[in-house]
Amino acid sequence: MKVHILGCYSATPRALTNPTAQVLEIRNHLFLIDCGEGTQVQLRKNKIKFSRINHVFISHLHGDHFFGLPGLVSTFRLLGRKKELHIYGPKGIKEAITLMLKLGDSWTTYPLLFHELGSKGSELIFEDDKVTVETIPLKHRIYTNGFLFKEKPALRKLNIAAARKYGVDKSQFNLIKQGSDGTDTEGKTIFNELLTHDPEPPKSYAFCSDTVYDEGLVNFLRKVHVLYHESTFLTSDEHLALKTKHSTAAQAAKIAKLADVGTLILGHYSMRYGSLELFKKEAEAHFDRVALADDGKVFDFSGNLSQ
Template sequence: MSFQLKILGSNSAMPAYGRHHSAQLLNVQNHHFLIDCGEATQIQLSRYKCKTLRINHIFISHLHGDHYLGLMGLIFTMHLLRRKSDLYIFGQKGLREIITTQLKYSDTILNYNIRFKELNPNEPELLFEDNTIEVSSFPLFHRVPCCGFLFKEKSKPVRLNKDKLPQKISLAHIGLLKKGEDIYDDQGKLLHRNKDLTLPPRKSRSYAYCSDTKYEESIIPHIKGVDLLYHEATFLNEREMWASQTFHSTTSQAAEIAKKANVGQLVIGHYSARYNDVTPFLTEAKAVFNNTILATEGEAIDIPDL
């Protein structure tokens, strides 16, 4: 079952050196979540052969342009493609007004409904859940209200051990095994213990997205132990004071958060346009947290469920 992160954009305030504004696409068991939607996101979706109409949920961390200016273009494209299903957008106060104002003055009535959820930038909250996954937000520390997002698979059912299943076991009994139950006959006699015929559930995976934020250890409880963490690293360590003043993080600060949160792997991005070569970002971060990779546009990061 899929759990894949696709990097669509990796740069900060300005596109530069072939890098684009922040945007990521997370595929969890065929749930397609768009996380931030900077300028050129729909072009990047097309470039990397991502199917736009599969996106049903969009999460916008904050209202700085490099994180949402691609949204209206994507909304209009979905309209032109005759989308019919509802689109759920999660964003900060003001985003609904931005969307409705542009629709009003372009005299556009969409083929589909937008269901908007305003984020609470001060408290964590559950945003979405179904039988597969839950998505929640948590506060980040930036110049404007900003949220991070946590995607967690729900517990999975036990797996049938086909090597140990009786040959003539009924479908009803198989259903009970999948629910984790033992099997009894009509008289209440134990026929099979669940643990004897099943294997442990596959791993439930998790991903945390920390958009623009200064170094702040209070986010650690929200991201503790996730399999994959994206944390902005706008500047190299030499610009630490400037990072603090602009409410951003450095490479080592992002890595320190990953280390203290005991995450599985760290992805760093949101590079400042002042840097052409981002190789030093990786060098600095790995010195603190070795299992670090760069956010590279077009690359997909898979989390196995072994």
């Protein structure tokens, strides 16, 4: 599991910083989460293969989270895309994107499928044999969702040397990877634990931006491996966080602690402060495992995590 931060600054794109967009690499999926203006350029700069993105999740319809989407959808067309593209986002997103395409008489050459969200509760919005994605209802100025990505348990890892040693035929390998015992040439049962290693435990990633401080989130976030939680402000501006329905770094850390998450990644920074280290410092007063997002940064959570 990897998280590629394409943009993690609030409000407007600037010469050196980008609005929200990130790519979650999980079990061979590349999920694009939010798509501020310039996201397609950030995808190029970060050498992420456009063609592997089949699912886009949009948290809410403020410009710094979705104004890059019409351009990305159009560029997919210019690149000759044929594969389906699925877009998950608040009601209205379909009308906006299709209007932009209609005005340019630039219909896509590929199936563009919208999954509009309107529920106030959490919903399962994506599932295949490897991953599920659920919404996390966030409290912001307009209808907003976070997203919880969970790996399903992986297949057990076959120990081929052991299978040979016990005389287990390869026709049984698929079932053994799913947990079944094997049988040797004489019909004797060979227990699964002799033939397989444990797979990596399933991981989870929660994206929560934009949101006011809300302890109600803890129920959705309990023990997730990695939490990206917005921290637009420092504590000195907590009143602004409340007013604009954003969070401070300390508040993000409090949520991380209450939910006992593995790692907290901070982002969605206001540009008014001199240093990102201030966000880290204020968060670490409440929670130990804090990381700072920055544009172009890649977080690699492959291997066994602490949780």
